[in-house]
Amino acid sequence: xxxxxxxxxxxxxxxxxxxxxxxxxxxxxxxxxxxxxxxxxxxxxxxxxxxxxxxxxxxxxxxxxxxxxxxxxxxxxxxxxxxxxxxxxxxxxxxxxxxxxxxxxxxxxxxxxxxxxxxxxxxxxxxxxxxxxxxxxxxxxxxxxxxxxxxxxxxxxxxxxxxxxxxxxxxxxxxxxxxxxxxxxxxxxxxxxxxxxxxxxxxxxxxxxxxxxxxxxxxxxxxxxxxxxxxxxxxxxxxxxxxxxxxxxxxxxxxxxxxxxxxxxxxxxxxxxxxxxxxxxxxxxxxxxxxxxx
Amino acid sequence: xxxxxxxxxxxxxxxxxxxxxxxxxxxxxxxxxxxxxxxxxxxxxxxxxxxxxxxxxxxxxxxxxxxxxxxxxxxxxxxxxxxxxxxxxxxxxxxxxxxxxxxxxxxxxxxxxxxxxxxxxxxxxxxxxxxxxxxxxxxxxxxxxxxxxxxxxxxxxxxxxxxxxxxxxxxxxxxxxxxxxxxxxxxxxxxxxxxxxxxxxxxxxxxxxxxxxxxxxxxxxxxxxxxxxxxxxxxxxxxxxxxxxxxxxxxxxxxxxxxxxxxxxxxxxxxxxxxxxxxxxxxxxxxxxxxxxx
Numbered sequence: 372x373x374x375x376x377x378x379x380x381x382x383x384x385x386x387x388x389x390x391x392x393x394x395x396x397x398x399x400x401x402x403x404x405x406x407x408x409x410x411x412x413x414x415x416x417x418x419x420x421x422x423x424x425x426x427x428x429x430x431x432x433x434x435x436x437x438x439x440x441x442x443x444x445x446x447x448x449x450x451x452x453x454x455x456x457x458x459x460x461x462x463x464x465x466x467x468x469x470x471x472x473x474x475x476x477x478x479x480x481x482x483x484x485x486x487x488x489x490x491x492x493x494x495x496x497x498x499x500x501x502x503x504x505x506x507x508x509x510x511x512x513x514x515x516x517x518x519x520x521x522x523x524x525x526x527x528x529x530x531x532x533x534x535x536x537x538x539x540x541x542x543x544x545x546x547x548x549x550x551x552x553x554x555x556x557x558x559x560x561x562x563x564x565x566x567x568x569x570x571x572x573x574x575x576x577x578x579x580x581x582x583x584x585x586x587x588x589x590x591x592x593x594x595x596x597x598x599x600x601x602x603x604x605x606x607x608x609x610x611x612x613x614x615x616x617x618x619x620x621x622x623x624x625x626x627x628x629x630x631x632x633x634x635x636x637x638x639x640x641x642x643x644x645x646x647x648x649x650x651x652x653x654x655x656x657x658x659x660x661x662x663x664x665x
Numbered sequence: 666x667x668x669x670x671x672x673x674x675x676x677x678x679x680x681x682x683x684x685x686x687x688x689x690x691x692x693x694x695x696x697x698x699x700x701x702x703x704x705x706x707x708x709x710x711x712x713x714x715x716x717x718x719x720x721x722x723x724x725x726x727x728x729x730x731x732x733x734x735x736x737x738x739x740x741x742x743x744x745x746x747x748x749x750x751x752x753x754x755x756x757x758x759x760x761x762x763x764x765x766x767x768x769x770x771x772x773x774x775x776x777x778x779x780x781x782x783x784x785x786x787x788x789x790x791x792x793x794x795x796x797x798x799x800x801x802x803x804x805x806x807x808x809x810x811x812x813x814x815x816x817x818x819x820x821x822x823x824x825x826x827x828x829x830x831x832x833x834x835x836x837x838x839x840x841x842x843x844x845x846x847x848x849x850x851x852x853x854x855x856x857x858x859x860x861x862x863x864x865x866x867x868x869x870x871x872x873x874x875x876x877x878x879x880x881x882x883x884x885x886x887x888x889x890x891x892x893x894x895x896x897x898x899x900x901x902x903x904x905x906x907x908x909x910x911x912x913x914x915x916x917x918x919x920x921x922x923x924x925x926x927x928x929x930x931x932x933x934x935x936x937x938x939x940x941x942x943x944x945x946x947x948x949x950x951x952x953x954x955x956x957x958x959x
Contacts, residue, residue: 488871508868538868548869551862556873561932562909568845573946574802574832575842577782579850582876587936591929599922606917615856623900628893635885638855642881652867
């Protein structure tokens with residue numbers, strides 16, 4: 372395939388590197404700040420810098436913030452060949468898949484919204500990594516009309532660059548789940564570093580503190596957008612977490628060892644169930660099927 | 666040295682393995698459940714199973730729950746030689762260092778309370794590991810009368826088995842800091858797994874969910890004790906965290922992007938400062954000196 376990656380940040384840059392490392396596809400790069408594309412070319416991360424003409428590509432991956440994705444596809448759709456597959460990798464879906472799929476279908480172009488579940492606590496091309504996706508989860512949120520063959524082609528490509536688990540779900544379910552598995556974790560991490568005790572932390576911590584605070588370095592430009600676009604689901608998860616923390620707060624205030632013991636035990640059992648679920652889960656999970664069956 | 670390790674769980678077992686792997690010291694093991702000591706002997710993790718006679722040891726490390734530490738030292742102090750160094754590795758200090766130091770000094774035995782900042786999400790001899798302490802932090806909470814030479818000997822031993830950062834502090838400061846760096850992280854992890862969305866988690870998560878929930882498997886017997894013994898400091902930290910989560914809750918409920926942006930940015934700056942502090946912190950931090958100077 373000839374692939375175009377638009378946006379050479381952490382995800383886009385890592386995709387280009389993984390395409391070169393693990394596939395025979397040719398990869399061209401587009402970036403708003405041209406200097407980054409030039410750097411990627413100089414480092415042989417991409418084969419060519421793409422201009423505004425998007426003809427001649429089999430697959431186009433937009434690796435941009437949601438608002439920029441909308442704009443970029445609108446600005447370039449006129450130059451794309453029929454049957455081109457266009458992907459986005461945005462962290463919140465809302466109505467983007469529907470809007471873009473409808474736009475693209477008018478041009479005979481296939482659109483599929485995806486979410487590669489990989490990242491780092493830092494953003495940008497300089498920290499991109501050909502192995503970022505090894506063993507990671509890959510979520511796809513097709514519309515009911517998206518051809519199965521397009522989903523299969525995209526899944527095959529994702530497998531080539533390292534992903535090993537694939538989820539097919541609705542945009543709504545994606546956003547609800549991401550609020551829990553990713554966004555809430557970022558809110559916790561960001562809040563955890565606010566204790567005054569952090570000034571003496573060095574020397575007093577083991578792995579747990581690092582795990583809890585690693586992603587507090589998230590970039591506010593991107594994450595404020597993601598939180599606001601998914602405000603309802605994130606608020607819902609945050610309320611649940613605070614409720615459970617308040618149960619600990621109450622049990623501790625009452626010096627109620629039995630209650631504390633029960634809370635720890637219940638958490639342990641839930642995490643053990645979660646680990647069992649993970650071990651037993653198949654490599655392809657199609658939640659759209661499940662929903663239509665029920 | 667001839668060393669006795671009493672209690673062959675994760676920490677005690679790992680200490681025995683690290684002593685064998687990285688030092689020339691002889692190590693004997695004591696365990697309440699004899700089968701574990703026999704297993705450790707059969708696997709050449711210890712050189713001998715110790716009985717109740719504690720003479721002939723240069724260093725005795727109790728690797729037991731706090732209450733058992735108290736009892737074990739009381740039961741065995743009569744058999745120890747003068748100048749033996751006795752350590753504990755309990756996760757909360759309260760008045761244990763004072764009580765034990767006073768008891769031991771009556772027998773000419775040196776006591777030092779320590780906290781190796783290493784662990785796993787699972788307990789027990791079977792998951793013990795000779796490399797558990799590599800590069801980890803080692804906290805010591807001496808009393809004002811503890812001889813400097815004893816602290817130096819213990820620090821030297823800890824360095825041999827892999828620790829690379831050493832903190833000397835008071836039991837009170839230890840307990841306050843541990844509430845933040847370790848116990849609060851366990852409470853968060855335990856609460857995080859309570860969302861109903863966890864049932865669909867597999868496939869939807871990247872590294873953040875794993876980081877947040879890894880230690881939810883903590884064992885309720887030990888951790889309920891640790892939380893209760895440090896209830897005041899843990900409650901204090903939990904209150905602070907909940908307050909900051911509620912700031913996010915409020916900003917999200919108000920759909921106030923500016924406030925969300927400011928919270929993310931502030932968290933990022935604090936974490937960056939924390940990373941800088943960590944890079945610049947010396948390998949030995951003596952907070953008892955600092956306190957007496959101020």
